[in-house]
Amino acid sequence: MSPILTFLFGAALLMILLIYVGATDLRRKRILGTVLTILATFLAIYTVKQIGIKKGIDLQGGSEFVVELQPAPDADGNVREVFSNDIQQAIGILEKRLNPDGSKDLLLAPQGEKRILIQMPGVSKEEVDNVRIQIEKVAKLEFRMVHPNSESEIAQMEANGTLSVDHVKMPSKDGGDLLVKSRPDLDGKYVKRSYAYMDPQRGWTIILEFDSKGGELFGKLTEANVGRRLGIVVDGEVFSAPNLNEAIFGGSASITGRFKEEEARALASILENPLENPMAIVSESSVSAAYGEVAIKQGIQAGLVSLLVVILFMTVYYRRAGLIAVVGLVVNIALLFGAMALFQFTLTMPGIAGIALTIGMAVDANVLIYERLREEMLAGKSLAGALEAAFDKAFSAIFDSNITTLITAGILFSLASGLVKGFAVTLTLGILTSLFGALIVTRVVFHWFVDTGVLTKISTKSLIPNKVFDILSKAKPFIFASIILTLISLGTFAAKGKHSLGIDFRGGALVHLQINEGKEVSEDTIKGVIDGLKTDNGGPIGTYYVQQKSSPTGPVVSIRSEFDSGPVIQKALEEKLGKDILAGSDVERVGSLVGKELASQAALAIGLALIAIFVYLSLRFEFAF
Numbered sequence: 367m368s369p370i371l372t373f374l375f376g377a378a379l380l381m382i383l384l385i386y387v388g389a390t391d392l393r394r395k396r397i398l399g400t401v402l403t404i405l406a407t408f409l410a411i412y413t414v415k416q417i418g419i420k421k422g423i424d425l426q427g428g429s430e431f432v433v434e435l436q437p438a439p440d441a442d443g444n445v446r447e448v449f450s451n452d453i454q455q456a457i458g459i460l461e462k463r464l465n466p467d468g469s470k471d472l473l474l475a476p477q478g479e480k481r482i483l484i485q486m487p488g489v490s491k492e493e494v495d496n497v498r499i500q501i502e503k504v505a506k507l508e509f510r511m512v513h514p515n516s517e518s519e520i521a522q523m524e525a526n527g528t529l530s531v532d533h534v535k536m537p538s539k540d541g542g543d544l545l546v547k548s549r550p551d552l553d554g555k556y557v558k559r560s561y562a563y564m565d566p567q568r569g570w571t572i573i574l575e576f577d578s579k580g581g582e583l584f585g586k587l588t589e590a591n592v593g594r595r596l597g598i599v600v601d602g603e604v605f606s607a608p609n610l611n612e613a614i615f616g617g618s619a620s621i622t623g624r625f626k627e628e629e630a631r632a633l634a635s636i637l638e639n640p641l642e643n644p645m646a647i648v649s650e651s652s653v654s655a656a657y658g659e660v661a662i663k664q665g666i667q668a669g670l671v672s673l674l675v676v677i678l679f680m681t682v683y684y685r686r687a688g689l690i691a692v693v694g695l696v697v698n699i700a701l702l703f704g705a706m707a708l709f710q711f712t713l714t715m716p717g718i719a720g721i722a723l724t725i726g727m728a729v730d731a732n733v734l735i736y737e738r739l740r741e742e743m744l745a746g747k748s749l750a751g752a753l754e755a756a757f758d759k760a761f762s763a764i765f766d767s768n769i770t771t772l773i774t775a776g777i778l779f780s781l782a783s784g785l786v787k788g789f790a791v792t793l794t795l796g797i798l799t800s801l802f803g804a805l806i807v808t809r810v811v812f813h814w815f816v817d818t819g820v821l822t823k824i825s826t827k828s829l830i831p832n833k834v835f836d837i838l839s840k841a842k843p844f845i846f847a848s849i850i851l852t853l854i855s856l857g858t859f860a861a862k863g864k865h866s867l868g869i870d871f872r873g874g875a876l877v878h879l880q881i882n883e884g885k886e887v888s889e890d891t892i893k894g895v896i897d898g899l900k901t902d903n904g905g906p907i908g909t910y911y912v913q914q915k916s917s918p919t920g921p922v923v924s925i926r927s928e929f930d931s932g933p934v935i936q937k938a939l940e941e942k943l944g945k946d947i948l949a950g951s952d953v954e955r956v957g958s959l960v961g962k963e964l965a966s967q968a969a970l971a972i973g974l975a976l977i978a979i980f981v982y983l984s985l986r987f988e989f990a991f
Contacts, residue, residue, distance in 0.1 A: 372708070375409055386806070392813065399810035406802075407697055410704020417707045421487075422714035422788060424952070425662050427655030428487035429494050433501055433645040435480050456645065457482055463500045463635050481648070494652050494933075496628075500635070501645060503601075507554025507574075509587065509619075510536075512595035512607050513545035520545050536597070538604040540624075546597045546604065551587055556580020562630035565622075570630035572621040581617030589613035600633070648957040652933075657950025660880045660919050665718035672722045673699075676729055684736055687824050690811045691732040691804075698728050698796075698803035705795050714788030724796025730767065731804030734760045739824065749823060750816050757809055764804065766986060768797050773982065774975045781971045871968070873961035875932025876924060879939060880949040883920040887947060892923060895942045901930040910935070920949060929955055 379402065386398040423430050435456060457474045464486065465472045473485040489497060513519050513533050520535055520543055522528075534548040559575040576584055588596070588610050595607045598621050606621045625633070653661075676695065680688030702724065706713060738760045742752035772794060779790035815821035837844070859866050881887055889912050899907045908928035915922050925935055936953045956964070 372413075375405075379406055379409070392817070396810055396813045396817065399806050400814075403697060403807050403810060406704075407700050410700045410707075413704045413707045417710070419703060419707050420710050420712045421658075421662075422712045422717070423485055423487045423658075424651070424653050424715045425658045425665075425713065426487050427489075427653050427658040428485065429489045429497060429652040430486070430650070431484040431497075431501060431647055432477060432649035433482050433484065434648045435482075436644045436646055453480070453482060460484065460501065464497060482645075488655070489652075498647065498650075501647060506601055507557060508550035508599045509552040509554070509584070510546040510550050510597045510599050511587075511591055512597045512604075514594060516545040516595075536599065536602060536604050538607070544597060544604050544607060546599065550599070552580070552583055556583065560634045562625070562627075562634040564627075568622045570625040570627055572625070572630055572634045574619045574621065576617045576619075578617075581615070584617065584619065585613060585615035589615075647955075650933075650955040651952065652936075653952035654950040657878065657880050657952045660950055661715055663919055664917060665715065665722075669718065669722050669725065672725050676725055680729060680732070684732075685824075686821065687736055687739075687812075690808055690815070691729055691736075693811050694732065694803035694808040695725065695728050697807045698799045699725070701799040701802060702792070702795050705799065706792070711791050711795070712788055713792070716786055717788035717792040720789040720792030720796060723793065724800060727771070727796065728800035728803060731760070731764045731800060732808060734763050734767075735804065735808070736824075743824065749821070753812055753816060757805070761805070764801070766983075768801060770979045770982060771797055773978045777971050777975050777978065781967050781974075867961075867965065871961050871965040873929065873956050875927045875929055875935075875953060875955045877927070877932055877936045877939070877951065877953045879923040879925075879943070879951050880917075880919065881921040881923065882947060882949045885947045886921065887923060887943065889914065891942075892925070892939065895938050896925070896935055899931070899934055899938055901928075901934055903930065905930065907931045907934065929957060 382398060382402045382405070386395060386402055389395040389398060435453065453476045457476065460474055460482065461472065464470070464484070470489075471487050473483070475483045477483045484501070486497065513530075519530070519533070523530060523535075530545065530548070532548055533545045535543050536546050538544050556576050556579060557574050558577040558580070560572060562570055562572050565571045592610050592612060595609055597604045597607045598619070599605070608620075608622075621633075673695075677688075677692050680691050682688070684691065699721075702721065705711075711717075735756050739752055739756035742755045742759075743749065745752075747755065775790045775794045775797070779787055779794070812821075864872055879887075892912050896907060896910060901907065908931055910925055910927040910931065913924045913926075915924075925939075927935055932953045932955050936951055940948060940951060
């Protein structure tokens with residue numbers, strides 16, 4: 367469906383809804399509600415089928431990084447702080463580095479003042495290490511003249527323990543050290559284009575092409591230093607130091623250094639897009655496609671089980687009225703998925719949790735209506751009269767309960783980041799669609815059955831009749847018990863300290879391994895693989911914890927470790943277990959600083975939600991109430 371048709375269809379639905387709300391004739395209201403329900407459901411199903419629901423990286427596989435720009439010293443040694451325009455520059459550079467041909471579904475978005483969120487769906491495990499290098503590589507390119515007597519000067523300086531005033535010692539990629547100018551003679555920001563090619567004699571070579579100003583400066587530099595060596599410096603290392611046999615005014619230069627093809631191409635990409643500030647990965651999550659498929663299956667199973675339990679409860683407790691509520695629930699779910707497909711909201715694992723929660727919350731409105739309906743019928747009203755009174759009187763309670771939830775969802779969405787936003791989105795959409803299902807769909811279906819004489823009475827069960835247990839007479843014991851349980855909960859949380867917090871708040875790495883159904887992996891096997899491993903920087907693997915749990919799709923192994931150890935553990939276990947045992951894996955890494963910030967944001971979200979709900983209830987009702 368084209369955007370114009372979608373707009374017209376949506377406008378028509380909105381018009382019908384407005385006419386329905388303003389209608390007073392019950393027959394007309396019933397017909398309008400029926401048309402509105404059928405059209406909205408059709409549009410939702412058609413949209414899901416044609417457009418589909420966009421899946422997050424935790425469901426389709428891929429990697430998510432949160433990087434932070436770091437302060438960097440300038441040529442004079444002064445620390446250069448990070449500014450807002452640096453974030454935008456870095457986003458543009460990362461786009462060119464990670465998606466040079468524009469073929470990848472890449473998301474780059476600023477997070478706060480110094481951070482960037484990078485989401486790369488569909489990235490294979492083999493590409494993750496290269497992506498990590500591309501992100502963290504600063505590749506500050508400089509051109510510095512080499513001292514004419516570099517080797518002898520370095521030897522004399524080391525013997526005398528002296529330092530040169532205008533030169534500095536730098537390591538060379540070819541081995542040893544070179545003495546180069548302490549300040550760059552030409553900055554790499556003038557590089558317009560960089561590419562790698564295979565030279566039959568020199569091997570893989572990187573060609574640099576300057577812009578007009580850079581070409582002019584480079585020409586003057588080479589003209590003034592014919593016969594000397596020009597050091598091409600990348601991140602404090604001399605990659606190449608060719609002799610200047612003549613002035614070079616063509617606006618280009620070459621870098622050689624016994625590169626492999628991947629190294630040459632990666633370095634060429636980085637040199638074409640140099641960064642003013644280095645970047646550090648502060649949070650990382652990588653999910654294999656197989657693990658994402660398992661997560662989807664588990665999410666579907668959880669949703670179906672919750673749906674069946676709700677349907678069973680409603681039909682047993684409210685009988686035929688419960689079946690009518692189920693109709694509204696089915697329409698509600700269809701509209702929820704339709705809205706996510708139409709507006710291309712991303713479905714994540716927390717989002718699936720939000721959908722499961724929506725299924726339970728969707729019948730809350732029906733419960734309020736049906737309990738009011740029971741009271742109206744006990745007062746002696748007919749079914750038709752009791753039905754209208756129940757919907758009218760229950761509306762305010764339904765509205766208040768959903769408004770407070772929307773307040774919480776809004777605060778969560780504004781303060782959260784990454785996958786948690788998916789939960790807030792599905793929760794918000796679920797609230798809106800559940801209101802439509804309960805207040806319109808259920809009401810319309812009820813009227814069709816009541817007005818046509820198919821339904822003449824409603825019978826419900828009471829789980830705990832007041833004659834058996836009058837809960838209101840036991841108010842004081844319940845209040846006292848609630849206070850005691852609350853104090854016990856808070857005391858337990860305080861006693862456990864940081865062990866009460868997950869990796870999101872504590873920082874570190876968490877590796878999940880999904881084992882194939884019917885297969886088993888012992889804890890000793892896992893520890894045997896991990897013990898003795900080293901991190902990428904050569905450090906010890908550190909403390910780690912292994913935990914196993916069962917699931918409908920096979921055992922799940924979780925390994926909590928230090929921040930740098932997560933990817934190493936994941937890679938080693940994947941190689942050891944193989945595809946015959948391992949269905950998929952994912953790894954999450956959260957820096958300790960980010961964890962503290964997330965904990966602060968969570969506490970802030972809880973506090974703001976409580977205050978906002980308190981203010982709303984104080985304005986909506988009497989303050990004492």
